[in-house]
Amino acid sequence: MKKETNKNLTSFADHLDREYGKRGTKKREAYEREFEAFKIGVLIQEMREKQNMTQEQLADKVGTTKSYISRIENNASDIRLSTLMRIIQDGLGGHLKLSLTA
Numbered sequence: 001m002k003k004e005t006n007k008n009l010t011s012f013a014d015h016l017d018r019e020y021g022k023r024g025t026k027k028r029e030a031y032e033r034e035f036e037a038f039k040i041g042v043l044i045q046e047m048r049e050k051q052n053m054t055q056e057q058l059a060d061k062v063g064t065t066k067s068y069i070s071r072i073e074n075n076a077s078d079i080r081l082s083t084l085m086r087i088i089q090d091g092l093g094g095h096l097k098l099s100l101t102a
Helices: 012-020 026-050 055-062 066-073 083-093
Strands: none
Touching: 012 026, 026 066, 026 083, 055 066, 055 083
16 A cells, blocks of 8 residues: 655744744744743743642742743743752752753
């Protein structure tokens, strides 16, 4: 039996290239930065919820406000590395691992 393929389908990488340009272009790099910030907010929210903690409880543990935690989780605020480390280590009991790629 011959397998049918849908010629209208494109990969996500091709979609990104078409919508934001190839990697290295200003528009694509801006998209990639925004996406990384979005992922950090989602990871914090997921870890907080997994621990049955409210935004206010997390904020109290790290010495910030509920509204700041909310802004981070909703990708509406830039976050300093020192604050991110406090949230992850002191607030959530986790560890931050960073990697750099060229």
